[in-house]
Amino acid sequence: MLFQVKAIRGDTEIIRLPVEAPDADGAARLTREQGYGVLAVKAPAGLTGVLRSGRGDFSVLFFTQELIALLEAGLNLVAALETLVEKESAPHTRRVLQRVLERLYHGATLSAALEEFPHVFSPLYIATVRSNERTSGLVEALTRYVRYQLQLNQVRSKLAGALIYPALLLTAGGGVTLFLLFYVVPRFRHVFEDMNTELPFFSRLLVRWGGAVENHGLLIAVVIVAAVGAVVFALSQPALRERAVARFAALPGVGERFQVYQFARFYRTLGMLQRSGMPLASALDIAAGMLTGILRPAIGRAGRAVREGTAFSVAMQQQRLATPVAYRLLVVAEHGGNMPEMLDRIASFHEEQLARWVDWFTRLFEPLLMAGIGIVIGLIVIFLYMPIFELAGSVQ
Numbered sequence: 001m002l003f004q005v006k007a008i009r010g011d012t013e014i015i016r017l018p019v020e021a022p023d024a025d026g027a028a029r030l031t032r033e034q035g036y037g038v039l040a041v042k043a044p045a046g047l048t049g050v051l052r053s054g055r056g057d058f059s060v061l062f063f064t065q066e067l068i069a070l071l072e073a074g075l076n077l078v079a080a081l082e083t084l085v086e087k088e089s090a091p092h093t094r095r096v097l098q099r100v101l102e103r104l105y106h107g108a109t110l111s112a113a114l115e116e117f118p119h120v121f122s123p124l125y126i127a128t129v130r131s132n133e134r135t136s137g138l139v140e141a142l143t144r145y146v147r148y149q150l151q152l153n154q155v156r157s158k159l160a161g162a163l164i165y166p167a168l169l170l171t172a173g174g175g176v177t178l179f180l181l182f183y184v185v186p187r188f189r190h191v192f193e194d195m196n197t198e199l200p201f202f203s204r205l206l207v208r209w210g211g212a213v214e215n216h217g218l219l220i221a222v223v224i225v226a227a228v229g230a231v232v233f234a235l236s237q238p239a240l241r242e243r244a245v246a247r248f249a250a251l252p253g254v255g256e257r258f259q260v261y262q263f264a265r266f267y268r269t270l271g272m273l274q275r276s277g278m279p280l281a282s283a284l285d286i287a288a289g290m291l292t293g294i295l296r297p298a299i300g301r302a303g304r305a306v307r308e309g310t311a312f313s314v315a316m317q318q319q320r321l322a323t324p325v326a327y328r329l330l331v332v333a334e335h336g337g338n339m340p341e342m343l344d345r346i347a348s349f350h351e352e353q354l355a356r357w358v359d360w361f362t363r364l365f366e367p368l369l370m371a372g373i374g375i376v377i378g379l380i381v382i383f384l385y386m387p388i389f390e391l392a393g394s395v396q
Contacts, residue, residue: 003027004157007036015149016157056121058093060151064142071139078104096120109133124269127286131276134270148272151267155351159261162358166369182217182381186210188384202383246294257357263323264350265290271343272302280339281306295321312339325349 005027006019007345017031026040031038063084069079081101095239096117102111102303111130114121125145132141188211193197213220229340234240273283281303288299298319305315313330316322322330326346334341 004042004125005031005038006038006042007031007038008041008124015154015200017154021198053122058096059115060121060125061146063093063097064146064149068139068142068146077110077138110138122272123289124286127273127278127282128276131273131278144272148268151268151347151351155261155264158355158358162362165362165366169366169369171374174379177373177380180377180384181209182213183379185384186213189214192387199387200383203387204377206380208381220344242292242294245292257296260323260350260354262291262295263321263326264319264347264354267326267343267350268347271340271347274340274343280312323350 003024007015007017015036019034027039027041045273050092060086066084067080069197070083071077075083078101081097081104085094085097088097099116100110100113106112109130110133111126114126114129128141128145129138132138185206187359189207192203192207235244266287270283271285273286274280278286284299284303288296288303291299298321302315302319302321306312307316310318311334313322313334316330317327326349327390329342329349331345333339336342
């Protein structure tokens, strides 16, 4: 289950962290183990929390946090995994851990065992383990991965939080509009027919719509449901989804911010891989998974250029994978030899830039959305009552 933990970092900085844990006490314990002071733990509410708690997905983040705690307590890798298998009650998670443990019994490395479950462990996770498992740095590498994942979750949480209120407005406005179109308008149709007067153009359209709902309501409902189902199915197809993302990324203003979000994830991933000791060219291939399909070919070209001896900053600028600020920071990193730290700084800069834009956008978009919904509902009501007002005026 995903808990929202309000924590304090250092002396004064208060942050919110999403933490995967079986209960609130576990979330608080895992947060303290990361060096934070826990202020409050909030469980997921409503249907979302029930669904998340009841599903059988393997939580890589929770598994990693528990594994780090056991390794830091002095257990070796096999003993730590045996402990996790013994305490695990979820069947799917238990099967995965048992299979990984069996591979370790037969002499396989941890990364090789994890590769049997590509649907559970990402190439990024496996590469992080592989680059440190033969040294004493496995705990440090896993800790870096946990921090990296928590940072990405924070960005996602900010974006999701910014969309909640507009989604509620659209749901409420859409519900009222559908109520008017499918319940109120058909009943007003009979009133207008009995008036036997000339109706305004838009009122006539509403009357015709009311007649269509009365005569073919089931067919209209089937068409609407089929259209929604077709959209959902289309978005579930990778090729069509990539095309939709490409169209979205081409929108003026919004597309640029979407690219900033992609760059923030990309540079954050690249920085973590660099800290794990992975060569830059190899790290580029793995970090490419953080970008959308339309940007991955550019990453491939940048990787080839780096292998051929081109400076990393130049390769990224040539492929338009670096903003002006990112390019200058990369140049500084190449001269100073602190590439992992600078990559993290680039990611943080992009995340802060994105957070400011999201805050500005929500402040502007929410009032406009409310006004738009009010106009649509108001026009429907006006066109329904306009003939009645005209009739009352003529009677007077």
